Every structure is written in C-alpha cells, then in structure tokens.
Amino acid sequence: xxxxxxxxxxxxxxxxxxxxxxxxxxxxxxxxxxxxxxxxxxxxxxxxxxxxxxxxxxxxxxxxxxxxxxxxxxxxxxxxxxxxxxxxxxxxxxxxxxxxxxxxxxxxxxxxxxxxxxxxxxxxxxxxxxxxxxxxxxxxxxxxxxxxxxxxxxxxxxxxxxxxxxxxxxxxxxxxxxxxxxxxxxxxxxxxxxxxxxxxxxxxxxxxxxxxxxxxxxxxxxxxxxxxxxxxxxxxxxxxxxxxxxxxxxxxxxxxxxxxxxxxxxxxxxxxxxxxxxxxxxxxxxxxxxxxxxxxxxxxxxxxxxxxxxxxxxxxxxxxxxxxxxxxxxxxxxxxxxxxxxxxx
Amino acid sequence: xxxxxxxxxxxxxxxxxxxxxxxxxxxxxxxxxxxxxxxxxxxxxxxxxxxxxxxxxxxxxxxxxxxxxxxxxxxxxxxxxxxxxxxxxxxxxxxxxxxxxxxxxxxxxxxxxxxxxxxxxxxxxxxxxxxxxxxxxxxxxxxxxxxxxxxxxxxxxxxxxxxxxxxxxxxxxxxxxxxxxxxxxxxxxxxxxxxxxxxxxxxxxxxxxxxxxxxxxxxxxxxxxxxxxxxxxxxxxxxxxxxxxxxxxxxxxxxxxxxxxxxxxxxxxxxxxxxxxxxxxxxxxxxxxxxxxxxxxxxxxxxxxxxxxxxxxxxxxxxxxxxxxxxxxxxxxxxxxxxxxxxxxxxxxxxxxxxxxxxxxxxxxxxxxxxxxxx
Numbered sequence: 112x113x114x115x116x117x118x119x120x121x122x123x124x125x126x127x128x129x130x131x132x133x134x135x136x137x138x139x140x141x142x143x144x145x146x147x148x149x150x151x152x153x154x155x156x157x158x159x160x161x162x163x164x165x166x167x168x169x170x171x172x173x174x175x176x177x178x179x180x181x182x183x184x185x186x187x188x189x190x191x192x193x194x195x196x197x198x199x200x201x202x203x204x205x206x207x208x209x210x211x212x213x214x215x216x217x218x219x220x221x222x223x224x225x226x227x228x229x230x231x232x233x234x235x236x237x238x239x240x241x242x243x244x245x246x247x248x249x250x251x252x253x254x255x256x257x258x259x260x261x262x263x264x265x266x267x268x269x270x271x272x273x274x275x276x277x278x279x280x281x282x283x284x285x286x287x288x289x290x291x292x293x294x295x296x297x298x299x300x301x302x303x304x305x306x307x308x309x310x311x312x313x314x315x316x317x318x319x320x321x322x323x324x325x326x327x328x329x330x331x332x333x334x335x336x337x338x339x340x341x342x343x344x345x346x347x348x349x350x351x352x353x354x355x356x357x358x359x360x361x362x363x364x365x366x367x368x369x370x371x372x373x374x375x376x377x378x379x380x381x382x383x384x385x386x387x388x389x390x391x392x393x394x395x396x397x398x399x400x401x402x403x404x405x406x407x408x409x410x411x412x413x414x415x416x417x418x419x420x421x422x423x424x425x426x427x428x429x430x431x432x433x434x435x436x437x438x439x440x441x442x443x444x445x446x447x448x449x450x451x452x453x454x455x456x
Numbered sequence: 457x458x459x460x461x462x463x464x465x466x467x468x469x470x471x472x473x474x475x476x477x478x479x480x481x482x483x484x485x486x487x488x489x490x491x492x493x494x495x496x497x498x499x500x501x502x503x504x505x506x507x508x509x510x511x512x513x514x515x516x517x518x519x520x521x522x523x524x525x526x527x528x529x530x531x532x533x534x535x536x537x538x539x540x541x542x543x544x545x546x547x548x549x550x551x552x553x554x555x556x557x558x559x560x561x562x563x564x565x566x567x568x569x570x571x572x573x574x575x576x577x578x579x580x581x582x583x584x585x586x587x588x589x590x591x592x593x594x595x596x597x598x599x600x601x602x603x604x605x606x607x608x609x610x611x612x613x614x615x616x617x618x619x620x621x622x623x624x625x626x627x628x629x630x631x632x633x634x635x636x637x638x639x640x641x642x643x644x645x646x647x648x649x650x651x652x653x654x655x656x657x658x659x660x661x662x663x664x665x666x667x668x669x670x671x672x673x674x675x676x677x678x679x680x681x682x683x684x685x686x687x688x689x690x691x692x693x694x695x696x697x698x699x700x701x702x703x704x705x706x707x708x709x710x711x712x713x714x715x716x717x718x719x720x721x722x723x724x725x726x727x728x729x730x731x732x733x734x735x736x737x738x739x740x741x742x743x744x745x746x747x748x749x750x751x752x753x754x755x756x757x758x759x760x761x762x763x764x765x766x767x768x769x770x771x772x773x774x775x776x777x778x779x780x781x782x783x784x785x786x787x788x789x790x791x792x793x794x795x796x797x798x799x800x801x802x803x804x805x806x807x808x809x810x811x812x813x814x815x816x817x818x819x820x821x822x823x824x825x826x827x828x829x830x831x
Contacts (some may be wrong), residue, residue, distance in 0.1 A: 189527075
C-alpha cells in the first residue's frame, strides 16, 4: 500500500507539471503568421480520396506559402462544429472542410467566425455566405476526357458508362461529358463509337449510389453488347461496374480520384479515372486567401484524368498525345463540352 | 504513511468500502494511461503533450466542459440501462437499437405531432410527451426480449443482438423513406427538424450543454434509489444474484425479468430521446452509432453502480471530447483514444492483472455480469 501512495504522489506532481510541457505555439492571431487548418469528414486523413487530396493541397500551402498547417480527423458527425471551432478559436486564417456532409456546419461556423475564411470541398453553395467558398469541379470536363480516351482505346468501338441517378447534377455532367468526349474523339479519328450511358434513376437516393450488384449487372449487359471500356460514375454502384469490367478483362475507368489506388481488385485493368483535381483547387484557394482575393460563393477547380498505371504500355503514344491536347484545350477553353450545368427539363 | 486498517468506526467503514470499490477501476485507468503513454512515445508522439491536450480539451474551458457534458449525457443513460440489466442478471446488448428507436420515435412526435393535430402544442405538453414516447419505444423493444427470456428461456444476449439488427434496419428504412426530411435539397437520410415546442431549452446560451445532463444525474440517483431502497430493486437484485432463491422467497421471477428489461430499455430510449430533444433536434442515420456498445463498457467500468456509471460516463465523454484537442496539439490519430479505452476495460475486466501489479488482496467479491446460458 505504501508503495502505491508514493506512486500516486509522484503522478500527482507529474500531472501538475504537465502544462509546462506544452510547447510555445506559433500565434495564429498575429498578422505575420498564416495558419491553415483542415477538418476531415468522418474518415481518415490518408483515405487515398477526398480527405487526402485536400490535405495534400494544404501541405503544398505549407511548403510554398509558409503556412502553419494542422488537421483534425472527425470521428463522429456530432463533432463537426467542435472540430471547426478548435481551429477558429485559435484564430486560424483559413479552414478547409472536406465533403458534402460538412456543408451545413461550415456555413454555420462562418456566421460565428466572420474573420475566418472557409473552403468547403465539394460543397455547392446554393446561396452566398460571406467567408465561405465552395470548391466544385467541372465534372463534364472530367467525363469528356475519359470519354475521349475510352473511344480512342476501344477496339469494338462500343463503350459504356454506369452512373448514379441523373437527378444529381454532377453525376449527370459526368455522364453527358463522357458522351461528348467520345463524340469529339470520333470526329478527330474519323471513327464511329457507340456509347451506352445508363443512370440508376429507377431507385431512391438511398440506393442509387450504393448498389454495386446493379452496377455490375449493368456493366455486364453492356459488355455482352460488345462494350470493351466501362466508366463507373456513382459511388459504390459505379465501383461495382468498374470491378465487373476489370474482371472481364475490359478497360475500367474510375471517377473522382485516382481509383487505381482505391480499388485494388480492379487496378490491373484500370485505364484511368475522371478526376476532380482537389489538391491544386485547395491550394489555389488558400493562395487567394493569403493574397486577400478570397472569392465567395462557388469556385470551380480543374478536372483531369488519372495516369494509366499498369496499362501505360497498352496506350499508344498518339493517344497519349491526343489526351494531353484535349486536356490543354479544355483548360484554356478552346474545347468546350457544351454540357449545361443541369439536365434540361 | 500508514493506513489504519483496524479502525471500525462506521463513517470510516463507508469511506473504506467506497475506496475499495473505486480502487480497481482507478488503478486500471492509471495503468492504461501509463501504458498508453508508452504507446504514444513508441509512435514518436509526446505523451505529456497528448495528455495535456486531452485534459485541456475535455475540462480546460467552459466550452470544453459543456462538450464533455454533451457527450456524457447519452453515455449516462445508456450506461445505466446496461448496469440496471446487469443488476438483474441480464446482459442487455440491445441498448444500441433501443436508443436509436427512442431517438426516431421522439423525432417523429417532435416534428409530426403538430402537423397531425394541425395546431401548435405548448412546450409543457409537447416536450415531455416527445421524451416519453422515445422512452416507451426503447422500453417496448427491450420488453419483447424480457418476455422471450421469461416465458421461453430465449437468451437475452442473442435476442438483443437480433433486435438491434431489426431496429437499425427499420430505422434506416424510415429515415430513407417515410420519415425523410422532405426538403428538396436534402439528400441525407434524416428526419425534419422537430418543432420548437419539443426542444429542450438551453441551460447557457451559446453552449450545447442541455438539461438532459442534469436529468441524467437525477435519473442516476433515482436508479440507485430504486435498486437499493425499494422492494422492486430488492427483487431485481435478488433475481440477478440467484433466481432460484428468489423464486423460493416468493418473488415472481418472470415478472421481474420483464420489468428489468423494460426499465433498461426505457433508459436507453431516453438516451436517444434526449439526443433529439436536447442536442440535434432531429434524428440522422448513424448519429448514435456505438453509444449502446460504449454503454456496456461504461457499465463494466462503473461496476454497475449508478454513481460508478456517472463517473465512467464522464471519463469516456472526456476522452472522446478531449481527443480533438489532443489531435490538434500532437497530430496523433484519434484512434489512440479507442486504444486507451480498450486498455482501461481490459484492466477492469481482468482485475487479476491489476491486483497482481499493485499487490492488492482480493476480497473474494466478484462482479456477476450475466448468469450463463439457460439460466
């Protein structure tokens, strides 16, 4: 017992000394110190997807703009407000919140902390809130790129896309961009490609992005009709289509981020992915914030296509060159997808 | 310092028994903290800074205290639910489902009742009704299991797990279908916001702590009173420790089992109801994930004593809440908190380890969680 009490006394002293161990922190309230914090949606910072891409943008700001950066991983959606406030209370200059789910919490925090600039990744702003910019992406451009690629790579001149519901505008833009891209490539190559695009609009929102069986079955029926490249756009439903295409030995095309990294079962046949370039988008906005030109409302980042990875040797040099040309054309505006922002009624 | 173990004065006796009761959990926490510190050091973190962040983030400011209370509120109710069942010899793994069901039905009454009646309802009627319906939903769900146990011998562990699946999938359907927020911009599986008349008033403006926390403390007192000062409590405890003796003593064992489960489910349902009326003002799919399972850990750590449950809840709440600050200061992953919690539980459950490390003699008293199969 005596030993025990000695131990407790030692611990008590240690506990009292604890605060002394806290390091002197850079003061974010100072004009000279530029601080950027990132709050993940429920998920990890190294998810090889949205969270990680956004964090890489923040890290670039650390390197190039000398920002002091920090992240907080959200473990429970109950903590959205608190996690944002943790940065805001420390007078961080910019707070990046990742994912659609944090949209409401971000707008709310902007009202409480008018001096903080908020970047909401994939949070479309229906109304403008001072201090908040939603980082969105031209999905039609991304779809256009992979549509052109699929069309140029297809031997049967039949390609498919399996998407979530077209009631969600970004999904519709991916699908329509895909069609437009294939048509553009046809015009260039003098080929005629048949494009199947199927939206999973026959079910509710709860099911449309989480139905891999339907995705796989739809992809199979397209491949039965001769399609040899399948673009999966729509969460887990799309993943089902991608995996089915890869298993059948056809070309699989991912969406949002480089899915070669996130779908290992499809990786060997992953031709490319229609990417939202989150990392440069986040970095550019941070830079604008630092320069005092922070926009409000919606900001559109760039789209791109993922590296060919394992299939790099299968892609002919001329196709690679064409893809770079199309990408450059989309970026400088000389090529247009002509896809309207939302599906016409 | 020498502790006088021969003293027999009554007040010191109570103090000693209280000390004995918290000694093992306390040492378990201490050991877990030290071991956790070593783990943090191994992953190249600074354990002192991490613990400093944890404490600062959970108790270091008014806001931190408020958030700890917010986390503790459902833990206390759900922990009491599991602890009460333990006392009655029942292992209620179903708190998760009962809690979520309580939340959904509270939300329903909260947003839909004024629509059904076509008029506003005064807070004094609407709010209590909203909470009571939530409690009733949890109670009903657990009562089914109690009934099956009493009359068919169906083991409550299996049945509560099954009932969890039924509850959680039904809720998923309701939130995606009939009860989904009808706002056209909404794509999230959640109910509409409840009416103002069903919302618990804030205690302090600008802080999220709500009266549910105060209610939780009062209910903990009530549960203690019922268990220790009433005939019903005596019956519950007797059935829990020996149903055969209880039957011989003239206690209606079947009835007591059903009542125990019902009360347990009622507490779990209340946890859900207060999350809706006090904090979120709606139910969203996944908002309560894991509370029912954390509650089992809390009841174990609190040795199924209501006061112990309150303390264990505050500890768990502090760890969950302080994790943000810890991560902010150290960039250590929040999963470390789960490691710490698991270590604490390991040492509480396997108290022989603690007794061996600190050379504490066993009193020969054992915590009975549930009496095996077919009891």
